Amino acid sequence: MLKLRQSSYRHASVWIGAVIVGAAAVAYAKLIGAIQGLYFLWFSGHGYLLSALSPLAFIVAAFLVRRFAPHAKGSGIPQVLEVIEESGKSERAWHSGLISVRTALVKILSSSVGILGGASIGREGPTVQIAASGFAWVGRKTRKWVPALDLQSYLVAGAAAGVAAAFNTPLAGITFALEEVMEGALSAFRQTLMLAVIISGITAQAILGDYLYFGQPTFTKPTLWLLPEALLLGLIGGVFGGGFAKILAYPRFTKLPEKWWPRALICGIACAGIGLLTHGDTAGSGYEVTKRALSANDTGEVSVYFPILKLITTILSYLSGMAGGIFSPALSIGAGIGLTVAKVMHFENFRACALMGMVAFFSGAVQAPLTAVVIVMEMTDQHILILPFMIAAFLSHAIGKWMMPTPLYQFLAGRHVEG
DSSP: OHHHHHHHHHHHHHHHHHHHHHHHHHHHHHHHHHHHHHHHHHHHHHHHHHHHHHHHHHHHHHHHHHHHOGGGOBOSHHHHHHHHHHHTTOGGGGGOGGGOHHHHHHHHHHHHHHHHTTOOOBSHHHHHHHHHHHHHHHHHHHTTTOTTOOHHHHHHHHHHHHHHHHHTOHHHHHHHIIIIITHHHHHHHHHHHHHHHHHHHHHHHHHHOSOBTTBOOOOSSOGGGGHHHHHHHHHHHHHHHHHHHHHHHOGGGGTOOSSHHHHHHHHHHHHHHHHHHTTTTTSTTSHHHHHHHHHSSSGGGSOTTHHHHHHHHHHHHHHTTOBOBSHHHHHHHHHHHHHHHHHHHTOSOHHHHHHHHHHHHHHHHHOOHHHHHHHHHHHHTOGGGHHHHHHHHHHHHHHHHHHSSSOHHHHHHHTTOOO
């Protein structure tokens, strides 16, 4: 009877935690969306004034983290991975500052100020830490009735739920948990798995052509024709993604000041200047620019310089000391790379190139190729492109791993770097 009662409490707490996480993720998304919309509205009328105030916003966003919750710095995913690692060793992990309510609140506040200042940050990484904090809080309350509750399972569930709720991609949440949060369980056979699927998929399509099991696809050309694009974008995405991860892992390459406020100031000035140069396109998550480009009739909607400038502002925003993630900016950078390659190489399927660029850069930077494939596929409903996606992801992951042997989030967690 006692076990049955404890099982009921455990299941109820998971339901409650999931509801809280879902509601918090939506509220956070609405808040960031509203602030980003306000930024673009003000920028259109008072761009120079807003850009002049951006460095101050960077300093305030970094100060909030430094003064009230140092563990709120950066994306939040390394912090969650660190607590997951600690949870198997110490009971104190339940009360870690990495997953406290205070940290979650400062995370929200700092990232909001950063977005208002034109920082190139996303909300998805912070959502993971906020979600894990929410699940941990529910778990701490539930331990009154279920003392043997496993913190690790609650944190993994929270991280997966955070990704699923942030992007509205349930399958990506599961894949992210397997690939990134439980990396050791999957890494041993991930490359073999992807290589086998890619080779067998190419063979089947070469013999039978593109087909759906219960009907014909509506895509304009067979996806096997996209093989050159997938290979090229996998190569370029891997180089840029791996370099991006390397710089975030070893910020000394940037020669930024060690002291927190001069660093935030310089990052803010640089991002403000680039924002003016790009008419605000490099500010925020990059969602608006990417969506606009994917809806356009040609590649002229996005400058060929956009991916480089967006990459620079994302690095500077991340290293400034504020709270903010790289998920959405990475996808935006990847889309820009794909569109630029399509423009330079005169590839006809520029939208497909943009999507493959998103997969490739994300996979090279984060080294989560299956998550990259699933997240872009779910967000765009382009299941017909799964084979080119996997080719680009596999190649970029291999190059990214060569440049950065330890995945970025795992590296930051292992170094106890809250960011």
